Amino acid sequence: MKRNAKYLAILCATVFSVSAVADDYSDASLALCEKVKSCALAQMDSQEVTPEVRQMMQPMLDSMCTSMLASVPEVAKSHAMYEPAVACMKSLDALSCEEMQGDGGSKTAACMEYEKMAEKYDSP
DSSP states (O other): OHHHHHHHHHHHHHHHHOOSOOSHHHHHHHHHHHHHHHHHHHHHHHTTOOHHHHHHHHHHHHHHHHHHHHHSOOOOTTSTTHHHHHHHHHHHHTSOHHHHHSTTTTOOHHHHHHHHHHHHHHOO
């Protein structure tokens, strides 16, 4: 889990480091967020979450992707990390909820390549 946090932090750093047009990146970000949201809802359903807890969580889940997309700045298509980040997000979106929530959820080939590239940006 610690490694996933580092990987996500590097993904965010890539997003915040440059600005320009972000179409594929925003689309992939939104699609992945919607997938995570649907997986969270499915998990709540499978765990028979009480109606009170679901009612408390629903507004947060409903606004999660809109809020996330509003806070993501535009990313330069020419940045070296742009295409690998998009490919990683698309590969994660293609996973089932079970695969995504498992221990190796972020270990798609595209994300491993992205992580390898991100380590270069993370080192001093």
